[in-house]
Amino acid sequence: MLELRLVQGSLLKKVLEAIKDLVNDANFDCSATGFSLQAMDSSHVALVALLLRNEGFEHYRCDRNISMGMNLGNMNKMLKCAGNDDIITLKADDGSDTVTFMFESPNQDKIADFEMKLMDIDSEHLGIPEAEYHAIVRMPSTEFARICKDLSSIGDTVVISVTKEGVKFSTKGDIGTANIVCRQNTTVDKPEEATVIEMKEPVSLTFALRYMNSFAKATPLSHTVTISLSSELPVVVEYKIEDMGYVRFYLAPKIEEDEEEDTKPKV
Amino acid sequence: MLELRLVQGSLLKKVLEAIKDLVNDANFDCSATGFSLQAMDSSHVALVALLLRNEGFEHYRCDRNISMGMNLGNMNKMLKCAGNDDIITLKADDGSDTVTFMFESPNQDKIADFEMKLMDIDSEHLGIPEAEYHAIVRMPSTEFARICKDLSSIGDTVVISVTKEGVKFSTKGDIGTANIVCRQNTTVDKPEEATVIEMKEPVSLTFALRYMNSFAKATPLSHTVTISLSSELPVVVEYKIEDMGYVRFYLAPKIEEDEEEDTKPKV
Amino acid sequence: MLELRLVQGSLLKKVLEAIKDLVNDANFDCSATGFSLQAMDSSHVALVALLLRNEGFEHYRCDRNISMGMNLGNMNKMLKCAGNDDIITLKADDGSDTVTFMFESPNQDKIADFEMKLMDIDSEHLGIPEAEYHAIVRMPSTEFARICKDLSSIGDTVVISVTKEGVKFSTKGDIGTANIVCRQNTTVDKPEEATVIEMKEPVSLTFALRYMNSFAKATPLSHTVTISLSSELPVVVEYKIEDMGYVRFYLAPKIEEDEEEDTKPKV
Numbered sequence: 001m002l003e004l005r006l007v008q009g010s011l012l013k014k015v016l017e018a019i020k021d022l023v024n025d026a027n028f029d030c031s032a033t034g035f036s037l038q039a040m041d042s043s044h045v046a047l048v049a050l051l052l053r054n055e056g057f058e059h060y061r062c063d064r065n066i067s068m069g070m071n072l073g074n075m076n077k078m079l080k081c082a083g084n085d086d087i088i089t090l091k092a093d094d095g096s097d098t099v100t101f102m103f104e105s106p107n108q109d110k111i112a113d114f115e116m117k118l119m120d121i122d123s124e125h126l127g128i129p130e131a132e133y134h135a136i137v138r139m140p141s142t143e144f145a146r147i148c149k150d151l152s153s154i155g156d157t158v159v160i161s162v163t164k165e166g167v168k169f170s171t172k173g174d175i176g177t178a179n180i181v182c183r184q185n186t187t188v189d190k191p192e193e194a195t196v197i198e199m200k201e202p203v204s205l206t207f208a209l210r211y212m213n214s215f216a217k218a219t220p221l222s223h224t225v226t227i228s229l230s231s232e233l234p235v236v237v238e239y240k241i242e243d244m245g246y247v248r249f250y251l252a253p254k255i256e257e258d259e260e261e262d263t264k265p266k267v
Numbered sequence: 268m269l270e271l272r273l274v275q276g277s278l279l280k281k282v283l284e285a286i287k288d289l290v291n292d293a294n295f296d297c298s299a300t301g302f303s304l305q306a307m308d309s310s311h312v313a314l315v316a317l318l319l320r321n322e323g324f325e326h327y328r329c330d331r332n333i334s335m336g337m338n339l340g341n342m343n344k345m346l347k348c349a350g351n352d353d354i355i356t357l358k359a360d361d362g363s364d365t366v367t368f369m370f371e372s373p374n375q376d377k378i379a380d381f382e383m384k385l386m387d388i389d390s391e392h393l394g395i396p397e398a399e400y401h402a403i404v405r406m407p408s409t410e411f412a413r414i415c416k417d418l419s420s421i422g423d424t425v426v427i428s429v430t431k432e433g434v435k436f437s438t439k440g441d442i443g444t445a446n447i448v449c450r451q452n453t454t455v456d457k458p459e460e461a462t463v464i465e466m467k468e469p470v471s472l473t474f475a476l477r478y479m480n481s482f483a484k485a486t487p488l489s490h491t492v493t494i495s496l497s498s499e500l501p502v503v504v505e506y507k508i509e510d511m512g513y514v515r516f517y518l519a520p521k522i523e524e525d526e527e528e529d530t531k532p533k534v
Numbered sequence: 535m536l537e538l539r540l541v542q543g544s545l546l547k548k549v550l551e552a553i554k555d556l557v558n559d560a561n562f563d564c565s566a567t568g569f570s571l572q573a574m575d576s577s578h579v580a581l582v583a584l585l586l587r588n589e590g591f592e593h594y595r596c597d598r599n600i601s602m603g604m605n606l607g608n609m610n611k612m613l614k615c616a617g618n619d620d621i622i623t624l625k626a627d628d629g630s631d632t633v634t635f636m637f638e639s640p641n642q643d644k645i646a647d648f649e650m651k652l653m654d655i656d657s658e659h660l661g662i663p664e665a666e667y668h669a670i671v672r673m674p675s676t677e678f679a680r681i682c683k684d685l686s687s688i689g690d691t692v693v694i695s696v697t698k699e700g701v702k703f704s705t706k707g708d709i710g711t712a713n714i715v716c717r718q719n720t721t722v723d724k725p726e727e728a729t730v731i732e733m734k735e736p737v738s739l740t741f742a743l744r745y746m747n748s749f750a751k752a753t754p755l756s757h758t759v760t761i762s763l764s765s766e767l768p769v770v771v772e773y774k775i776e777d778m779g780y781v782r783f784y785l786a787p788k789i790e791e792d793e794e795e796d797t798k799p800k801v
Binding site for chain 3: 348374379380381
């Protein structure tokens with residue numbers, strides 16, 4: 001028997017909005033310690049990892065480990081029917097082929113339950129080793145989303161280059177070139193407005209903007225985004241979910257043979 | 268000669284927004300007591316009845332009964348040109364084949380008049396007898412609109428079931444099932460937020476969601492909606508227009524032969 | 535060398551939004567006294583003239599007269615990447631075939647530079663003589679925009695008729711006719727809400743609404759619009775840019791042979 005009660009139900013709504021365009025079908029894995037998901041995007045280029053730890057739920061009961069295959073589009077359709085202030089409870093009986101989402105309005109006047117069929121989905125869980133990154137950038141998530149959107153109107157790829165002074169996002173396309181530099185800045189009124197750079201060595205990597213824009217759909221989940229870069233590893237774009245866990249996106253850099261200088265530091 | 272001056276012109280704008288998608292052409296009937304309309308929707312399934320009583324107008328002159336055929340799409344195009352604070356006056360000369368809508372801005376700086384050709388429309392006026400209903404539900408109109416919209420993302424029909432405890436809206440579709448229960452609740456801060464159920468006997472009826480969503484376009488006209496249900500009668504979905512009258516929608520329940528249990532009480 | 539620094543960068547964003555749909559490619563002319571543009575719309579019916587005087591820039595350096603051919607759609611794509619509070623600097627080296635737009639966020643944390651290729655555009659500069667107009671109407675720009683949009687839902691052309699009492703905008707179409715009269719009104723709380731008419735003689739002219747709606751895209755640039763009318767001249771629709779200059783649109787009246795009375799005063 002599974003019963004997870006999340007007072008801040010809007011979190012689950014935002015999680016689905018963040019990943020539903022990237023991943024069609026996925027297994028949600030539920031254990032005694034938390035509710036998680038790991039899935040490749042439909043073109044098998046990016047990886048999404050979600051964790052919602054048990055302590056973030058008001059009530060968390062998971063008698064045995066269970067993996068529930070869901071169509072994320074359908075799940076999102078149901079979660080859109082929850083109000084932003086609703087409490088969401090996810091329920092499944094042992095051996096059942098359905099999952100139930102229950103939505104309670106704050107004053108308990110309106111109770112909805114939505115039942116969805118589960119799917120059998122083949123998936124292998126990748127072990128993602130802890131890694132050392134050359135550079136870690138923490139910045140306001142809305143700023144990152146704006147930059148990815150703006151650069152998309154000029155080009156298809158973004159070069160992210162980090163030095164101690166700041167992080168540079170560059171692109172070029174038929175109509176011209178664009179460079180946007182965000183300076184390290186820790187003297188802001190609110191900590192979530194800071195741009196903080198931890199750097200072991202300069203790094204410059206190229207990524208498809210299409211994916212960065214998909215990742216940025218997680219912006220409503222967190223005020224800040226953390227971008228971890230290393231020349232031998234996929235970039236990690238992480239949105240922390242307060243007191244509960246995270247959504248992390250992994251994407252391999254593009255190797256552009258005719259533009260090898262793009263992989264060297266440039267800022 | 269006809270001259271109807273409505274200080275709160277936005278009411279007429281909202282009336283047109285509420286019915287223009289359901290009804291293409293209709294006769295507006297004007298008598299000494301009020302301005303009214305009765306029309307079937309274009310697929311002859313639902314009926315709309317509008318009444319604006321004479322006492323709701325600042326000035327109301329109607330020398331003799333007159334029936335004016337109008338295309339509601341065109342009438343809506345003209346009324347959209349009125350500002351939300353404008354005074355609207357409707358004028359027609361005896362025997363004229365046109366009607367004039369005059370819009371006056373609150374400070375009288377801007378005066379617009381729009382003249383529209385009238386149409387000859389065959390229509391028979393149905394007598395709608397007063398009836399006793401098994402159950403009458405009064406609830407916030409925005410809540411009803413939200414429920415109809417939410418259920419439409421899951422299924423095509425809604426089963427409305429009423430017991431003393433509350434009203435349940437249910438649907439099912441390819442991706443699963445949904446039930447939304449609104450409990451009777453009269454202890455709210457504002458009377459228009461109450462959900463009040465008057466019930467003689469439990470009732471459970473099935474309707475096409477497409478029509479319910481059309482009716483819900485009248486939501487801006489009133490804070491509350493009243494749903495009157497009886498197993499032998501069309502449902503009445505009524506939006507009262509303060510101090511003036513109402514818009515009422517009538518829709519026959521669906522008889523689903525393979526799902527006869529749907530017509531029995533279920534809450 | 536050219537370097538123009540505009541603290542209120544949103545002005546340049548609004549200028550591009552105002553003219554980009556009307557004009558595809560145009561030469562921006564830069565001299566010691568200001569930054570200007572004159573261009574026909576793509577169907578060679580309307581003329582746009584822009585002036586931003588040097589004194590409106592925080593820093594203005596233009597060593598020699600230069601004409602820079604730009605695609606306005608591409609320029610607009612780049613300017614959309616500037617924040618509304620950003621400082622915009624336009625730079626070009628002598629003899630360069632590119633122009634650079636630099637955007638600085640108010641706190642200097644984010645610096646972007648966008649480089650765009652220049653184009654060779656054939657254009658001849660028309661001398662526009664100062665003229666005497668029969669009537670000049672100054673009115674709130676949002677009011678004018680609303681009237682043009684409203685009338686477009688009824689007809690394709692607008693007759694603008696001016697008398698001492700006011701200005702009348704009329705149209706007719708398949709569904710009927712519309713007349714909107716704005717009265718002279720100088721006793722308003724805010725000067726930008728006034729409707730002021732200077733008239734030497736009554737005038738009544740017909741214009742294509744499609745162009746008027748294009749011109750009205752300049753509405754965010756100014757609270758008021760000035761419409762200068764004369765029976766022998768193109769109408770001038772002018773949006774003043776505070777402390778800096780203007781955007782002016784010129785459009786020849788339509789001569790409707792079968793409706794000659796349209797050219798006589800009618801208000």
